[in-house]
Amino acid sequence: MHAIEKILAKAAGKEKVVAGEIVNCKIDFAEVNDLYLQTVYSFYEMGGKKVWDREKVTFVFDHYSPAPTIKTAQIHKEMRDFAKEQNLKYHFDINTGVCHQVMPEAGVVWPGMILVATDSHTTTHGAFGAFGTGLGATDMATVLISGELWFRVPEVMKIELNGQLSQGVYAKDVILHILGQLKADAAVYKAIEFSGSYVDDLDVADRMTICNMAVEMGAKTAYMKPNSKVLNYLSKRTNEEFIIHETDDDYQYSDNYIFDVSHLSPQLAVPHSVDHVFPLEEVEIVKVNQAFIGSCTGGRLEDIEAAYKILHGKKVNSETRLVVIPASNEVFQNAMQLGYVQSLIESGATFAAAGCGPCLGTHAGLLADGEVCISATNRNFPGRMGSTGAKIYLASPASVAAAALVGEITDPRQLLKEVEVNA
Amino acid sequence: MHKEITGKAFVFGKNIDTDQIYPGRYLELVKPEDIAKHCLEGADPTFVERMTKGDIVVAATNFGCGSSREHAAITLINAGVSVVLADSFARIFFRNATNLALPLMVVPGISEKVNDEDELEVNLEAGTVYNRTTGEKIQGEKISEYVMNILENGGIKPLFKKKTETSNI
Ligand code: SF4
Numbered sequence: 001m002h003a004i005e006k007i008l009a010k011a012a013g014k015e016k017v018v019a020g021e022i023v024n025c026k027i028d029f030a031e032v033n034d035l036y037l038q039t040v041y042s043f044y045e046m047g048g049k050k051v052w053d054r055e056k057v058t059f060v061f062d063h064y065s066p067a068p069t070i071k072t073a074q075i076h077k078e079m080r081d082f083a084k085e086q087n088l089k090y091h092f093d094i095n096t097g098v099c100h101q102v103m104p105e106a107g108v109v110w111p112g113m114i115l116v117a118t119d120s121h122t123t124t125h126g127a128f129g130a131f132g133t134g135l136g137a138t139d140m141a142t143v144l145i146s147g148e149l150w151f152r153v154p155e156v157m158k159i160e161l162n163g164q165l166s167q168g169v170y171a172k173d174v175i176l177h178i179l180g181q182l183k184a185d186a187a188v189y190k191a192i193e194f195s196g197s198y199v200d201d202l203d204v205a206d207r208m209t210i211c212n213m214a215v216e217m218g219a220k221t222a223y224m225k226p227n228s229k230v231l232n233y234l235s236k237r238t239n240e241e242f243i244i245h246e247t248d249d250d251y252q253y254s255d256n257y258i259f260d261v262s263h264l265s266p267q268l269a270v271p272h273s274v275d276h277v278f279p280l281e282e283v284e285i286v287k288v289n290q291a292f293i294g295s296c297t298g299g300r301l302e303d304i305e306a307a308y309k310i311l312h313g314k315k316v317n318s319e320t321r322l323v324v325i326p327a328s329n330e331v332f333q334n335a336m337q338l339g340y341v342q343s344l345i346e347s348g349a350t351f352a353a354a355g356c357g358p359c360l361g362t363h364a365g366l367l368a369d370g371e372v373c374i375s376a377t378n379r380n381f382p383g384r385m386g387s388t389g390a391k392i393y394l395a396s397p398a399s400v401a402a403a404a405l406v407g408e409i410t411d412p413r414q415l416l417k418e419v420e421v422n423a
Numbered sequence: 424m425h426k427e428i429t430g431k432a433f434v435f436g437k438n439i440d441t442d443q444i445y446p447g448r449y450l451e452l453v454k455p456e457d458i459a460k461h462c463l464e465g466a467d468p469t470f471v472e473r474m475t476k477g478d479i480v481v482a483a484t485n486f487g488c489g490s491s492r493e494h495a496a497i498t499l500i501n502a503g504v505s506v507v508l509a510d511s512f513a514r515i516f517f518r519n520a521t522n523l524a525l526p527l528m529v530v531p532g533i534s535e536k537v538n539d540e541d542e543l544e545v546n547l548e549a550g551t552v553y554n555r556t557t558g559e560k561i562q563g564e565k566i567s568e569y570v571m572n573i574l575e576n577g578g579i580k581p582l583f584k585k586k587t588e589t590s591n592i
């Protein structure tokens with residue numbers, strides 16, 4: 001069996017499961033974000049009274065945080081009331097950040113668990129060896145009542161990543177490249193395991209960025225075997241006793257892909273689809289109205305640091321606005337302590353409260369018709385960040401910062417070299 | 424839910440994502456008629472005007488990819504779409520639609536065999552599509568028993584309600 005199958009088997013109380021089988025699993029943690037008040041309504045409509053376990057259910061206010069409209073303020077209010085009434089152990093209000101960042105920080109994510117959230121990017125938690133998957137509101141309401149959910153055991157696709165990245169190339173470039181090669185429907189109904197020498201030694205932040213975007217290939221979940229960096233991260237945040245499952249030697253993957261990341265250059269997903277990916281240097285230069293660093297893909301400390309390295313002591317182009325939104329308040333505070341926030345504000349950046357920001361087009365930096373944005377986020381669908389007449393390019397935070405500096409799409413490698421020479 | 428459906432087809436391409444089905448900026452809307460107005464707006468702004476209740480959405484691979492928003496299924500239901508036929512569906516969308524009793528049928532190659540506004544007859548139980556306009560018969564995948572049970576009960580809510588009433592959870 002694969003490690004993922006072992007996770008599902010354990011949660012279903014079975015010795016063995018096989019791909020295609022439908023199993024009923026116990027859920028270890030369930031998170032509802034602030035787009036999904038419907039979950040609360042469905043919970044009551046279906047006769048729910050008490051959630052199955054007050055320590056395993058939480059709300060995170062991130063998509064509408066802080067509330068930009070009266071309607072969304074009402075959503076927060078009703079969710080807060082529910083959380084209080086149910087006496088939930090965890091609650092993440094508007095002062096926390098994006099769910100996929102705040103949950104690991106709070107220590108509720110660990111290897112071998114089943115985590116469900118009302119968000120498609122729940123694949124992120126494969127970075128920790130967890131089985132994370134997204135659900136809709138009604139599915140989630142059934143979990144809140146019963147603590148269980150049915151799953152179809154997925155086939156597993158293996159993506160082996162070997163080699164080392166060169167300077168100016170990041171985990172975001174790796175996952176964009178994979179998406180460009182394998183396309184947005186490559187893993188529909190399947191799970192993706194990322195392994196190989198590049199992954200073995202990868203930092204927590206980079207692991208999260210890659211697993212985050214697995215869903216853009218249609219994956220149900222992502223998996224990376226926890227390494228010493230993950231274990232170190234967890235040791236500071238959770239006392240949970242967990243098991244790391246091994247994949248059996250004779251396990252048959254549904255597909256096998258191998259990539260060597262050593263010669264990869266910065267990548268760019270061009271409008272309007274995530275799998276429309278080219279090496280940045282081959283893309284026609286366009287002027288950029290807005291550059292955005294943030295989200296559960298590109299809003300971690302390492303991402304803000306990458307921008308700081310390029311922009312420190314310089315000014316953002318006068319025709320471009322740079323919006324930076326840390327993925328969580330913890331990230332925000334660390335970035336402040338390290339001087340990144342101060343420096344980026346001096347460069348001309350606009351900061352907003354930790355959360356999703358304009359990533360899904362609800363507030364904090366939307367795009368007007370005809371505008372161009374380069375973004376460290378994960379989706380460039382038409383209308384994703386505002387007007388359907390806007391164009392979104394996806395790139396690494398360093399490429400976003402480079403574009404902010406120059407005012408047009410720019411290869412960050414040259415700028416980083418200049419920084420080194422001057423240092 | 425009817426197991427035999429007739430209606431006009433509206434054909435879309437591959438990877439029709441949830442932002443095209445229901446843009447994020449309308450997520451705060453709650454009235455069914457307001458949600459219905461924006462159905463598939465990102466893919467074809469004229470769709471809602473052109474369709475009538477009971478019509479059929481046809482697409483290529485990976486229909487419903489992207490976010491987990493249930494609004495994507497709700498807007499199709501509220502607009503009056505009777506069934507979606509596609510080469511394949513994204514998994515969260517598949518679960519959401521099933522839970523809300525919107526039938527989805529996997530029909531490999533369907534988007535190439537149907538033109539916009541063709542008249543279709545769909546049999547959910549047999550997994551077949553008959554294109555009245557071209558005379559072609561197309562075989563799709565039968566809806567599984569597990570899913571049919573949820574659809575027949577009007578979605579997961581009535582099913583679950585029965586459970587909570589009988590078991591006191
Ligand atoms: S940051 Fe963007 S992708 Fe991540 S949860 Fe928020 S809206 Fe979704």
